[in-house]
Amino acid sequence: MGYSGARGGLEAILAAEDLVRRARDHAPAPWAPTEQITARFRLAVDRVLGEAGLYHEDTSAAALRQAEGDPLEAAHLVRAHRSTLPRLAVSEPVDPDEMVVLRRIVPAFREPDGPQLLGRTTDYTGRLLEQPAGPPPRQSRTPATPPDRTETQRRPGRFLDLLRKLDLVVDHRRADDPEPFDITRKPARPPAERSAALASMARAETGALVALWYRSILGPDGDIHEVTLGEVRHGRLPLRVRHPHTGNPVRVGEFRVTEAEAIEDLDGADEDRSRFDVGYGLCFGHNERKAIAMANLDVANRRFGRTGPLEQLLLLTTDGLDSAGFLEHLKLPHYVTFRSMVERKQAMRAAGEADEGPRVAEPAGQECR
Amino acid sequence: MTSTLDTLLTEREAELPAGILDEGAKREIRRATLTAVCVPGYQVPFGSREMPVARGWGSGGLQVTLGVIGAADTVKVIDQGDDAGVNATNLRRMIAGTTGCADTADTREATIVQTRHRVPEERLRDGQVLVLQVPVPEPLRGVEKSVIECARMHAEGDYSAMWVSLYEDLVRNGMITRTTGYPVLVGGRYVLATTPIPRWDVPRLHESDHLSLFGAGREKRIYAIPPHTDVRPLTFDDVPFEVEYAPGARCVLCGSDDVFLVEAGTTGAYACSDTEWCARVREGDADIQAHHERAPLHLLPDPAARLRAPATTTARPERPRPALPEGQDWALRVDGLGKVFGPGAADAVPGTGPDHGTAISPATGAIVAAWDVSFDVAPGEALGVIGESGSGKSTVLGCVIGDEQATAGHVRLAALDEGRTDLLTLPGDARRRLRVDSMAVVHQNSAAGLDLRVTAGGNIAERLTAAGWRGYHDIRRRAAELLDRVEVPLSRMDDPVRTFSGGMRQRVQIAKALATEPPVLLLDEPTTGLDASVAAGVLDLLRGLLAERDIAAVVVSHDFAVIEALTDRTLVMQLGRVVERGLTDQLFHDPHHPYTQRLVAAARR
DSSP states (O other): OOGGGSSOHHHHHHHHHHHHHHHHHTOSSOOOOHHHHHHHSHHHHHHHHHHHTOOOHHHHHHHHHHTTTOHHHHHHHHHHHHHTSOOOOOOOOOOGGGOEEEEEEOTTOSSOSSOOBOOSOOTTSOOOOOOOSSOOOOOSOOOOOOOOOOHHHHSOOOHHHHHHHTTOBOOOOOSSOOOOOOTTTSOOOSSOOHHHHHHHHHTSOHHHHHHHHHHHHHSTTOOOOSOEEEEEEEEEEEEEEEOTTTOOEEEEEEEEEEEEEEEEEOOOTTSOTTSEEEEEEEEESSOHHHHHHHHHHHHHHHHHTTTSSHHHHHHHHOOHHHHHHHHHGGGSOOHHHHHHHHHHHHHHHHHHHTTOOSOOOOOOOSOOO | OOOHHHHHHHHTGGGOOOTTSOHHHHHHHHHHHHHHHHSTTOOEEOOOOOOSSOTTTTHHHHHHHHHHOOTTOEEEEEETTBSSSHHHHHHHHHHHHHHOOEEOSOTTTOSEEEEESOOOSSOOOTTOEEEEEOSOOOTTTTTOOOHHHHHHHHHHTOOHHHHHHHHHHHHHHSSOOOOSSOEEEETTTEEEEOTTOOGGGGGGGTTOSSEEEEEETTTTEEEEEOTTOOEEEOOOTTSOOOOOOOTTOOBTTTOOSSSOEEEETTTTEEEESOHHHHHHHHHTOSOHHHHHHHSOGGGSOOHHHHSOOOSSOOOOOOOOOOOOOTTOOOSEEEEEEEEEESSOSGGGOTTOBTTTTBSBOTTTOOEEEEEEEEEEEOTTOEEEEEOOTTSSHHHHHHHHHTSSOOSEEEEEETTTGGGTSOGGGSOHHHHHHHHHHTEEEEOSSHHHHSOTTSBHHHHHHHHHHHTTOOOHHHHHHHHHHHHHHTTOOGGGTTSBGGGSOHHHHHHHHHHHHHTTOOSEEEEESTTTTSOHHHHHHHHHHHHHHHHTSOOEEEEEESOHHHHHHHOSEEEEEETTEEEEEEEHHHHHHSOOSHHHHHHHHHHHO
């Protein structure tokens, strides 16, 4: 009998847990404190808090440490942790125009409203592996104290607003202001509103979303055609909740997000071919790949989500916990189901040996009227 | 100083404590569970939370259990029927550890049994709750990948695709080869996936004393089978449902042969999958007699019974053709039908039509595809609608069928409510049902009317099962009759339609359309795209079929030869309007409207 038939399943589990704890928590290396993880593995921390849908760097870092660096496992730990927490309040709507940018790129325009701000990026650094034994010496180039930024530099105008001023964008803004779909409280299934797809993408596994984006470009059923990135930014936004006693919005903190706007050429028969459409992406932390993929897929979903498989793919196949959990459940014992499958194979074979032969169509029983 | 967050936290402190699921989430789960009990077999969506176990590892079952359990409960957890497996052990310590409830391996002591892949051999009693972990809650996924379409099928109780898959299984394999998670019909309404429990356990859900709750965490669905609910495995009336069987197998430990057995070791031995039952049999602590009487031994496979034609045919749903009401001689009647693509309705119409030489509205820019089209057809009569492409004839047919949403007009069927109801006011599901047995369509493109992956017989079975046929042999016989009549060789009956030629596909489509003997038949360019000689054969067939039936037919074509061969009366359409109508013979010999004259001249060339 297999392992699950063995008596003492509990002993086996405890032994496995002990093995993990000894090797992980007492590895022959200095302990990695939470602040070290948040400071040195910033992008991994951001990825986890985005995929977990819980913005808290220290929680994310602790999860990464416990998960031995596996971002998906870390996101699972954070989400399961969040399931234990009550919902204290619902934040006020966030206005992304309030963002104080740390980085902001407008590829589609040479001199946009406000600065092109490269910020902290390795985009233009040669991908050369460095293997220093310790911290590399400080750069000789000491940065000059940056001058105080102007308000436009801190909160630059939005490229989309420029396009709107030029009347080059199809306007999808609606007069009513529906509550966004809360994917943590209701399952999002097609047909779903746009906010459900956006929320699903914001929390999606980054690799899954990028793969779906690339499939839409190079795959057999692609829905993204003319790819131009309008704008991508990384910055800080304030978070406000209403005070339980006064009812006034109160700022309780700030969080970093990556935001992207993607421009799509319109060429459909029933589309306004004299204008562009713009897709939107926003996710927790610094994760440009995800935000850009999301913005492109948002507009593709608006155009082709229902006529093809895209909406179902976005809503149901990009969550990392869902896909990875289902994949990993294959490791659970399946000998009951497999026995049932074997039985049908044997029954088929027995029927064949009994020379029932292949089925032939019965002759017509009676004249068709 | 107290921050806003501190204040919020204090105010909610009463709800805080803990476990692995907050109290708000448990309330949501209980609400979904109650809904599920009220609508047996219906998959209730719920805001599935992330659990300390991964999706697919029982996160749905765990949420259901945590939602309904209390400290006074006693829980038993099994995986594959085994209490001691690692997964069962893990879930049990999690449940008992966070709720303070007792745990047991003895089914008789448990108030809640959470399980994966099995129902215990011990009889579950009134008051006990069985919580099943569900990896894939959608029973239709195997036949339909679109979740929107699956939802529609459940809403309308339209399970013919499922029946076709069982039919095709029988045709290809001589038996139903579905293994675990066998689909069942619950309370005569919803088809439900029995999670992957073996077929052996399926009868235990029927008219049970206990409550079964199904939790699918990844797909965020809860469903239920309340006590004393009718649960029937889907199978044809004359094909028995079969449980698992290994000839001569007995448990090497307890000797039982009336239990679900799994392989033990690699030498061909078997053992009970339910380890608790096995141990109790050995200890003499089990009511073996009662268990034996409940065991599904009458469902053991019997190859002889499998496809044996029944001596008597099962009742097929015969629908008497209603007599036409007094003073009414039509089977189908269309009044003032109009279709405008684009902005505007009646206000888009002025300035369009043959008199103006355009279908594009000068007022709104919309395309007036058809306007003010009226006709009726009597039983035994065939009406032709002819015109060039763009004349609106196919739009009219689309509006009658329900593929297009008409802008104006009325469509009535004598078979529906004696012609009093306007089809255009009916919702989509009602119109779809009418297409099953009241108004059949033969499309120009056979892929629109047939599933090309399915056999010729299976395509006809789709229509028959939709109409309520449940006898496998009856369906085979009827399909064979029909295929014989449309001159498809019976040797091709069990071949997928994609292997058929164009003419042969049209014949299968015609056979399918006639399967339920509908009073109205709509033919949209039935021979267009076929070689001339093939088309002639199909036309001959159609002429014969119409002549021997009391059916009202509408034939849409651009080809006068088709109209002349099949129809008694004809409408001529141009730019969305009827420009001439009359007896087909007269129209052909003495066309009045210049447009008709052009069509006739073209046909004579």
